[in-house]
Amino acid sequence: MAQYCFGVDIGGTTVKLGIFHTDGTLLDKWEITTHTENEGKAILPDIAQSVLDKLAERNISKGDVIGVGVGVPAPVTGTGIVKASANIGWGYKDVKGELEALTGIKTSVSNDANVAALGEMWLGGARGCQDLIMVTLGTGVGGGIIADGKIVAGANGASGEIGHINVNMSETNTCGCGGKGCLEQYASATGIARIAKKKLAEGTYSTVLKAETVTAKDVFDAFKVKDEAAIEIVTEAMNYLGYALSNMAFVTDPELIVIGGGVSKAGRVLLECVEQAYKKYAHFTSEKVKFALAELGNDAGICGAAKMVLC
Amino acid sequence: MAQYCFGVDIGGTTVKLGIFHTDGTLLDKWEITTHTENEGKAILPDIAQSVLDKLAERNISKGDVIGVGVGVPAPVTGTGIVKASANIGWGYKDVKGELEALTGIKTSVSNDANVAALGEMWLGGARGCQDLIMVTLGTGVGGGIIADGKIVAGANGASGEIGHINVNMSETNTCGCGGKGCLEQYASATGIARIAKKKLAEGTYSTVLKAETVTAKDVFDAFKVKDEAAIEIVTEAMNYLGYALSNMAFVTDPELIVIGGGVSKAGRVLLECVEQAYKKYAHFTSEKVKFALAELGNDAGICGAAKMVLC
Numbered sequence: 001m002a003q004y005c006f007g008v009d010i011g012g013t014t015v016k017l018g019i020f021h022t023d024g025t026l027l028d029k030w031e032i033t034t035h036t037e038n039e040g041k042a043i044l045p046d047i048a049q050s051v052l053d054k055l056a057e058r059n060i061s062k063g064d065v066i067g068v069g070v071g072v073p074a075p076v077t078g079t080g081i082v083k084a085s086a087n088i089g090w091g092y093k094d095v096k097g098e099l100e101a102l103t104g105i106k107t108s109v110s111n112d113a114n115v116a117a118l119g120e121m122w123l124g125g126a127r128g129c130q131d132l133i134m135v136t137l138g139t140g141v142g143g144g145i146i147a148d149g150k151i152v153a154g155a156n157g158a159s160g161e162i163g164h165i166n167v168n169m170s171e172t173n174t175c176g177c178g179g180k181g182c183l184e185q186y187a188s189a190t191g192i193a194r195i196a197k198k199k200l201a202e203g204t205y206s207t208v209l210k211a212e213t214v215t216a217k218d219v220f221d222a223f224k225v226k227d228e229a230a231i232e233i234v235t236e237a238m239n240y241l242g243y244a245l246s247n248m249a250f251v252t253d254p255e256l257i258v259i260g261g262g263v264s265k266a267g268r269v270l271l272e273c274v275e276q277a278y279k280k281y282a283h284f285t286s287e288k289v290k291f292a293l294a295e296l297g298n299d300a301g302i303c304g305a306a307k308m309v310l311c
Numbered sequence: 312m313a314q315y316c317f318g319v320d321i322g323g324t325t326v327k328l329g330i331f332h333t334d335g336t337l338l339d340k341w342e343i344t345t346h347t348e349n350e351g352k353a354i355l356p357d358i359a360q361s362v363l364d365k366l367a368e369r370n371i372s373k374g375d376v377i378g379v380g381v382g383v384p385a386p387v388t389g390t391g392i393v394k395a396s397a398n399i400g401w402g403y404k405d406v407k408g409e410l411e412a413l414t415g416i417k418t419s420v421s422n423d424a425n426v427a428a429l430g431e432m433w434l435g436g437a438r439g440c441q442d443l444i445m446v447t448l449g450t451g452v453g454g455g456i457i458a459d460g461k462i463v464a465g466a467n468g469a470s471g472e473i474g475h476i477n478v479n480m481s482e483t484n485t486c487g488c489g490g491k492g493c494l495e496q497y498a499s500a501t502g503i504a505r506i507a508k509k510k511l512a513e514g515t516y517s518t519v520l521k522a523e524t525v526t527a528k529d530v531f532d533a534f535k536v537k538d539e540a541a542i543e544i545v546t547e548a549m550n551y552l553g554y555a556l557s558n559m560a561f562v563t564d565p566e567l568i569v570i571g572g573g574v575s576k577a578g579r580v581l582l583e584c585v586e587q588a589y590k591k592y593a594h595f596t597s598e599k600v601k602f603a604l605a606e607l608g609n610d611a612g613i614c615g616a617a618k619m620v621l622c
Binding site for chain 1: 354386389440441442454455458459463464465466467469470471472473475476477480488489490540554555557559561562563564565567592594595596597599
């Protein structure tokens with residue numbers, strides 16, 4: 001009986017790969033360079049070769065592999081096709097078809113944010129849940145939606161684009177997407193620093209924060225020691241995040257919301273602030289939603305990708 | 312080979328039933344009274360009897376029936392259990408288990424709003440789509456979410472509670488749920504009348520609308536003849552609806568949003584107004600979402616319930 005699966009997480013600089021037992025044991029993980037030149041045409045052959053090399057190295061036959069799961073930094077259709085991924089140079093790419101032809105192993109493909117959510121469900125902060133929302137607070141805000149244990153991919157493979165949920169119809173500054181009032185403008189690392197700069201320029205606070213250099217990490221560090229300005233900044237950012245998450249919970253009714261990305265390194269204090277804001281807007285069953293921190297860090301992608309082939 | 316399925320839509324006054332060919336042909340539909348007295352304990356036995364009677368009447372054997380699908384006006388767990396449904400008198404009720412024991416036929420159960428969405432997908436305004444959001448504008452605002460052709464039920468069977476998405480953090484009036492700023496306060500029939508009353512009391516318009524008696528239908532009728540007040544009311548209501556739908560589309564990435572319920576009888580003009588407001592907030596793939604009117608009216612429930620057993 002097949003007992004192994006591969007998880008592949010394609011990023012702009014490196015491709016992360018892992019081989020797992022189907023019980024979730026990570027047997028080995030490694031990275032290869034993402035060759036984005038020439039429209040990234042070497043990426044899939046490089047991955048295929050790396051998978052086949054690993055099988056040879058471990059003396060595992062293809063028949064013992066259930067499949068190869070792949071997370072891609074782009075929307076992916078239900079049939080494993082990417083229409084374009086600027087990060088890695090691709091135009092139209094039949095990822096599933098090409099990789100299956102190269103390896104002879106069944107392949108599943110999905111968007112990397114959704115894949116990370118599945119990883120947290122399988123082996124991370126959302127273990128035991130079947131219905132969850134993952135939100136990733138990094139340079140931007142991304143998200144993944146899991147319903148009944150499976151990725152909600154959407155009609156265009158673009159579900160979970162929650163960084164562009166509008167949370168403030170009155171915003172006058174423009175988001176990278178062209179919109180005004182996107183969640184990403186408030187709750188990403190960049191967004192938190194933006195709020196901080198604005199507040200520090202406007203207000204007169206007793207604060208350790210410096211408008212010129214302030215980062216999201218500075219803000220949370222200052223928040224932990226009850227810095228006056230930091231409390232205002234965190235409260236505003238987390239209010240928008242709690243608001244957006246509450247509205248999302250009315251849509252998909254998750255059991256758990258798991259928060260990852262660089263900003264989540266602030267830890268439990270972040271979780272408490274989000275939850276407090278969330279509860280202001282939640283009603284009925286959405287009041288019961290639990291919150292957790294992501295646990296897998298950079299391994300979420302390979303874990304979720306491997307899990308995909310088991311779903 | 313089994314070739315029939317039943318769709319059952321339990322409402323507070325009547326239970327609607329239908330028998331379908333698996334190809335979607337509705338062979339017969341009928342209603343029975345919903346006996347809500349005694350904690351609604353006769354409801355499931357009445358349904359079972361009605362199903363068995365129909366089989367006898369048409370000389371169909373149970374072996375030719377794939378299943379009985381049931382829509383319930385309450386959240387339903389993944390295992391077909393209702394924890395409480397005030398509308399029909401139920402406390403905890405194992406709907407799937409009880410009905411299967413009574414009929415000997417496989418049964419699937421889900422929330423009625425999600426079931427209606429599935430019905431529109433199978434035989435109504437969303438035919439051919441696999442990923443959609445249905446929004447029902449009636450006395451309240453309800454919703455159903457379909458991903459990859461299946462109902463997204465959620466952890467508590469409470470997905471699609473979109474009437475309580477917050478669309479206005481500054482609202483001072485309270486919604487029936489206790490919140491302030493719920494979509495239902497603006498885009499339901501009641502909500503549109505509420506906006507109308509408020510605007511008519513505040514403004515000085517040349518208008519045919521009367522603050523004391525105004526209904527959502529009056530507003531749309533007046534809108535169609537370019538009534539000044541009606542234009543303002545519809546624009547405000549539809550702006551909130553478009554805003555909420557755009558945010559929902561970032562979450563689940565639907566191909567289509569289908570709009571039903573009494574308010575949708577306003578027809579194409581409603582669709583145009585929603586779409587215009589939606590486009591103000593949509594970006595990337597969500598700009599491509601199509602809009603359609605629901606087509607099945609009161610039959611959406613039996614159609615979707617029957618489709619459930621085929622998924």
